[in-house]
Structure formats: C-alpha cells, structure tokens
Amino acid sequence: MEWLFLLLPIAALSGWLTARRHYKKRFSTQQSRFDPDYFKGLNYLLNEQPDKAIDVFIGLLEVNSDTVETHLALANLFRRRGETERAIRIHQNLIARPTLSPSQRDQALIELGLDYMSAGVLDRAEQLFLELLNKPSPPNETYRHLLGLYQQQKHWQKAIDMAKKLRSEHPEKIGAEIAQLYCELAEQALKLDASGSLSLLKKATQFNPKCVRAALLEASVYIEADQHAKALKSLAKVEQQDPHYLPEALPLLKTCYQALNKMTVFRTWLKGILARHPKMLSAHLMLAEVIEIQSGTEKAQAYLQTQLQQQPSLEGLHHLLSMGKLSDQTLLPLVHDMTDSLLQHGRRYVCQHCGFSGKTMHWHCPGCQHWGTIRPTELHFSSFEPLSDH
Numbered sequence: 001m002e003w004l005f006l007l008l009p010i011a012a013l014s015g016w017l018t019a020r021r022h023y024k025k026r027f028s029t030q031q032s033r034f035d036p037d038y039f040k041g042l043n044y045l046l047n048e049q050p051d052k053a054i055d056v057f058i059g060l061l062e063v064n065s066d067t068v069e070t071h072l073a074l075a076n077l078f079r080r081r082g083e084t085e086r087a088i089r090i091h092q093n094l095i096a097r098p099t100l101s102p103s104q105r106d107q108a109l110i111e112l113g114l115d116y117m118s119a120g121v122l123d124r125a126e127q128l129f130l131e132l133l134n135k136p137s138p139p140n141e142t143y144r145h146l147l148g149l150y151q152q153q154k155h156w157q158k159a160i161d162m163a164k165k166l167r168s169e170h171p172e173k174i175g176a177e178i179a180q181l182y183c184e185l186a187e188q189a190l191k192l193d194a195s196g197s198l199s200l201l202k203k204a205t206q207f208n209p210k211c212v213r214a215a216l217l218e219a220s221v222y223i224e225a226d227q228h229a230k231a232l233k234s235l236a237k238v239e240q241q242d243p244h245y246l247p248e249a250l251p252l253l254k255t256c257y258q259a260l261n262k263m264t265v266f267r268t269w270l271k272g273i274l275a276r277h278p279k280m281l282s283a284h285l286m287l288a289e290v291i292e293i294q295s296g297t298e299k300a301q302a303y304l305q306t307q308l309q310q311q312p313s314l315e316g317l318h319h320l321l322s323m324g325k326l327s328d329q330t331l332l333p334l335v336h337d338m339t340d341s342l343l344q345h346g347r348r349y350v351c352q353h354c355g356f357s358g359k360t361m362h363w364h365c366p367g368c369q370h371w372g373t374i375r376p377t378e379l380h381f382s383s384f385e386p387l388s389d390h
C-alpha cells in the first residue's frame, strides 16, 4: 500500500513538469530543460525517503512558486497519514516564502493550524487561527476550525462566539449547534447557579425552538428546585419538538406527577401519547408502572401481557418478568411470540458482497446483481436488525 501514496505527488509533479515544459518552449530563453533537483526529489520519494524528498521540494520552491499546490497536496497527504511533523515542515516553509499570493498564504496558514490540531498542539493552532481572524476579511473556514477546536477543549462560550460568526448556507443547522453549546454551558451551571442555567437554556431555545435537550434540562432545574408544575410545563414541549425523544422525558414526568400526587392525570396523559404514538414501547412500560402503583402488580402484568401479544418486544418481556412470577400458561405463548418475531427479523440470507439480506434464498443477488454471493446464515443475536419500528 505504501507505493499508492507516492502516486499523488508524482501525478502533481508531472503535471507541473508538463506545464513548465510548455512554458519554456514558448517563452524561455534559457537552455536548461528540467531542474535536475526534481528528479532527485522523485527518486527519494520512490526510495521511500520522504524527509530527503521534502528537502528537495523546499529547495525547488525558492526558484518556482508555481509548485505551491503540489506542496499543499503533499503536506496534506502527510497529515492524513498521521505524519504531522512533515506536514508542518512543508507548511511552515511555504508561509516563509515572500512570493505567495495572500490567498495562498491564508490557505497555508489554515493548513498549518490543522497540522497543529492533529498533532494535539491546540494552543498553537488556536493562536494561528486567531491571527487569521485579525485580517480584514478572514477566510470563513477559520471560524469553523476554531469552533471545532473550542468544542474539543470544551470551551463552550468561546465555541458559541465562533459559531455566531460563522456564515453558513444552513443557518438553522448552525442554530441547532449553538443551542447545544448553550445547553453544555447550562449543564455546567446546573448545580451552582440555577437561575443562570435557566437563562442559558432560554438562549438555547431562542437559537433552536426545537431543542429538546433545553426542555429536558429546564425541567431538571425546576425538579431540583421542587417546582414540579413548572417542570411539567417544560416537559410538555418535548412532544411538539420531537416525539422521538419522549422516552427521555418519561422518567422526569413520572417524578413530577408523583411529587404533585397526580398519577391519574399522568395515566390519562400517557394514554393520549399512546393514541398518537401507539408503538412507543417506553410509554407502554411507563403506563404499566403507573398501573402497578395505582392498581397493583397483577393489573400491570395483565396490561403488559396484552400489549406484548400485540407487539412482541424483548424489553417488554423483560419488564413483565421483572414484575414477578408468571404462570407457564401466560409466559410460554409470550416467549414463543417473542422468538418468532425475532426470527422473522433475522437476516437469514445475506449477500457476502453487498450486504443485501432477505428471507428467501436468491442465487442472483437483487442488490448487486452478483451470482452466488448470497449465503444462508445462522440466526445468532448478532444477525438481528435493530427491531425499531417507530
């Protein structure tokens, strides 16, 4: 595989060489054809002596700044291979050249910052990116890289400042990101400064009204302060924001309704949720818990049993078993339904080439059109697709 990486600089250099030959034919008054150093550099590369090759390239650049793109490509290649020191050497040398155009210099500076980042020298990367920001029109990606850097260091306020300056074609995506960053700040403030935390969460919601995390955190702050009615108001937003996150809200809701001694209201609310999202297993399980609290274990088990007959699930069965002893008559049909449903979801016949799976044998794969690539597989736990169906 080692030789593959050699192809890029060689391709780039040969392109440069062709261009140079062309140029010389048309305009040159010089006699020399190619710089012999070029062949030396190529040779070092071919002999896998990249350090010597870099020396030759650096020497070449002094006489010809058309090679900037080649140098950038080579340095990026080194960085991607994890050889950041080599990438840094090339980029630093580029920056030191007075012949670079301003945009080439900016590009080289950004690349050098990325080298420092992947080398883990974050303070130098930060310093470099910040210097770029002092320019009259800094490259937009500088904000993106600084945002990444501050996120990596968990400097949330600085990250927010960068995200706000970032110009993007998808402002709502940035808004959702900023909301998450405010939630990080709010989470830090949670224990120490509840009201500060609440105002940070308000900002999160301003940037993204659909920020579920902000609603959940707000509820936690109110629960911590024994203000359960306010917590319920926050939690009521979650279904509108994104019902997929309701399972995260359920335990908090239970805490609130229990504290307010309003389990009957909770029961009615859960039924409403289940009318709109009939397959939401976690709501069924929560309803069973409420039934158990209000009406006893047997009623709760009966509810879960009916629910499992309609919609077999591993988690539901586990829940039912945890509630206490069941008769074989009750249990065995449920277990049978469960295994039956699991087997139906299993990837029985799988293509070794493209991963296509089906319930019946195909000798000709409908996915990739190869012959004889589909094999029967044994259904162990690893062969099951996620059983998510809502």
Ligand SMILES: [Zn+2]
Pocket (backbone or CB within 6 Å): 351, 352, 353, 354, 355, 356, 365, 366, 367, 368, 369, 370, 373
């Ligand atoms: Zn296939």
